[in-house]
Amino acid sequence: MNAIPQLFFDAMSLGGIYAMAALGIALIFGVMNLVNFAHGEYIAFCVFALIVPSTDAVAVLFLGKAPALLLIPILLALGAAIAVASEFVVFRHMRKATPVAMMISSFALGFVIQNSLLLIYGSRPKAISLWPDLNKPVSVIGASVPLLQIIVILATLVVVVALALLLKKTKIGLEMRAAAENFTMARLLGVRANVVITGAFALSGALAAAVAMIMVTQTGVADIRMGGQIMLVAFIATVIGGLGSLPGAVAAGFLIGAASVILQAFLPLDARPFRDAFLYTFVIVILLVRPQGLFAAHSAKPRV
Amino acid sequence: MSKLGVFDVSVRYGKVPALTDVSLQIEEGERVFISGPNGAGKSSLLKAICGAVPTTHGRIEIGGMLVAGRPPEAIARLGMTMVPEGRDIFGTLTVEENLRVGTGIRRDRDAIESDIDEIYENFPILGERRQANAGALSGGQQQMLAIGRGLMTNPKVMMVDEPSLGLAPNIVDQVYETLIRLQKDRGLTLVIVEQSSARAARVGGRMVLLRGGTVVDEGDAAEFAERDLLKEAYFGQSAEEPA
Numbered sequence: 360m361n362a363i364p365q366l367f368f369d370a371m372s373l374g375g376i377y378a379m380a381a382l383g384i385a386l387i388f389g390v391m392n393l394v395n396f397a398h399g400e401y402i403a404f405c406v407f408a409l410i411v412p413s414t415d416a417v418a419v420l421f422l423g424k425a426p427a428l429l430l431i432p433i434l435l436a437l438g439a440a441i442a443v444a445s446e447f448v449v450f451r452h453m454r455k456a457t458p459v460a461m462m463i464s465s466f467a468l469g470f471v472i473q474n475s476l477l478l479i480y481g482s483r484p485k486a487i488s489l490w491p492d493l494n495k496p497v498s499v500i501g502a503s504v505p506l507l508q509i510i511v512i513l514a515t516l517v518v519v520v521a522l523a524l525l526l527k528k529t530k531i532g533l534e535m536r537a538a539a540e541n542f543t544m545a546r547l548l549g550v551r552a553n554v555v556i557t558g559a560f561a562l563s564g565a566l567a568a569a570v571a572m573i574m575v576t577q578t579g580v581a582d583i584r585m586g587g588q589i590m591l592v593a594f595i596a597t598v599i600g601g602l603g604s605l606p607g608a609v610a611a612g613f614l615i616g617a618a619s620v621i622l623q624a625f626l627p628l629d630a631r632p633f634r635d636a637f638l639y640t641f642v643i644v645i646l647l648v649r650p651q652g653l654f655a656a657h658s659a660k661p662r663v
Numbered sequence: 664m665s666k667l668g669v670f671d672v673s674v675r676y677g678k679v680p681a682l683t684d685v686s687l688q689i690e691e692g693e694r695v696f697i698s699g700p701n702g703a704g705k706s707s708l709l710k711a712i713c714g715a716v717p718t719t720h721g722r723i724e725i726g727g728m729l730v731a732g733r734p735p736e737a738i739a740r741l742g743m744t745m746v747p748e749g750r751d752i753f754g755t756l757t758v759e760e761n762l763r764v765g766t767g768i769r770r771d772r773d774a775i776e777s778d779i780d781e782i783y784e785n786f787p788i789l790g791e792r793r794q795a796n797a798g799a800l801s802g803g804q805q806q807m808l809a810i811g812r813g814l815m816t817n818p819k820v821m822m823v824d825e826p827s828l829g830l831a832p833n834i835v836d837q838v839y840e841t842l843i844r845l846q847k848d849r850g851l852t853l854v855i856v857e858q859s860s861a862r863a864a865r866v867g868g869r870m871v872l873l874r875g876g877t878v879v880d881e882g883d884a885a886e887f888a889e890r891d892l893l894k895e896a897y898f899g900q901s902a903e904e905p906a
Contacts, residue, residue: 536756541751543735546714546715548739548764549765
């Protein structure tokens with residue numbers, strides 16, 4: 360059999376989702392020392408935006424009916440919009456607050472988004488069929504792989520490369536990197552705090568939308584609680600990667616994805632239900648050895 | 664245009680006063696040294712002017728424009744640049760990226776490349792290491808980079824907080840030579856925090872002495888140096904404050 364290539368594709372595609380979600384968190388942490396726990400709810404929001412608002416069990420596609428070429432940019436923009444809006448409504452007023460106060464506010468914001476979705480769509484998970492063709496298997500180097508997995512891996516690569524280019528080659532990218540290292544100094548040189556922070560939120564929200572599209576295609580379910588699970592893993596990835604370090608977030612996302620898939624494959628049958636316990640033990644060991652994370656980010660300087 | 668006015672400015676950190684009713688006029692193209700013991704409020708004065716710390720009282724004007732209460736990025740747009748104590752180089756950025764961070768506020772985008780070349784002419788070591796991470800530079804090189812980075816905003820007023828901090832004396836000489844040359848070439852107004860009256864006298868300029876958050880004396884730097892020498896002669900120790 361071709362178990363090894365199969366495992367590889369599983370690990371890479373799961374890791375890719377985690378990496379993108381972790382990047383969304385690391386970007387905002389980098390510029391304002393905020394761990395934005397509402398990030399998972401941005402993902403859920405984008406998923407529910409695909410369907411007609413109703414409390415019925417069967418989802419009727421709404422935005423999701425649009426052709427992919429139209430839908431993808433719209434959903435990315437929608438993700439960016441909710442993230443930017445939440446900055447404008449909530450976090451902008453907390454620039455001088457402590458990181459803990461901001462983090463708690465992000466929890467509160469997450470609950471507001473989640474409960475708004477609950478109110479509109481009901482609590483039952485809904486079956487939703489976006490791009491079902493992507494789950495058909497194709498044969499790659501002897502392994503039978505859903506097309507979606509390959510797309511996820513490619514999409515992650517595109518996102519990471521595009522983000523790296525944006526940060527490296529554009530003016531806003533340079534300003535974001537400078538601000539992430541020393542916000543006050545960047546402002547003294549004329550870098551506008553609002554522009555950099557809004558930019559980080561927009562990118563983060565667009566990443567949430569990308570994750571939303573992948574998750575919904577993969578699972579075929581829209582669930583109010585779906586944001587929380589991915590948020591947890593993504594947050595752990597950013598911590599392991601070194602809070603604020605973007606390469607660290609990507610590497611740790613892939614690492615957790617790979618570890619999860621490998622444990623699932625090689626643990627004895629009886630132990631498999633406890634896979635996550637093994638996974639998080641592994642996380643604890645990493646943090647015991649490197650409390651600053653795999654890629655220690657430059658020191659977390661005071662914000663604004 | 665680039666006249667700098669500080670009127671009755673107070674700054675406090677929580678309940679601790681750092682500056683109390685400080686007033687100071689600086690003319691266009693002037694060179695002013697701010698001196699005084701540790702904790703006298705020298706850095707706080709500079710930070711208040713560039714908007715890095717809020718003032719609790721008083722007003723600050725640059726070229727007749729009221730700046731107190733504006734964010735630092737707006738004050739930078741009025742032609743004010745700051746080379747902070749400890750330099751605050753962006754260590755994870757390359758030398759050239761450090762120089763480019765502050766160019767976002769410039770309207771004369773065509774002049775940016777030639778200005779970068781000019782900086783490399785002024786500081787050849789920065790040109791050689793333009794692609795290196797700025798965190799790998801020596802202290803003296805970082806000081807040069809911080810000055811170059813400030814210049815790239817095309818300022819009218821440059822404030823330099825303790826350029827001599829942690830640098831060997833011959834490097835400090837180089838830094839001052841560069842600052843004076845730049846001032847002549849560009850008509851910059853320079854405000855420099857310098858503890859040593861002897862060095863200020865050698866460079867030449869007006870000196871403002873702060874103590875306990877207020878201006879206690881001001882005059883020609885040479886007079887201050889003479890007085891300090893006299894004190895040294897009487898009391899048998901250097902009257903200069905340790906860095």
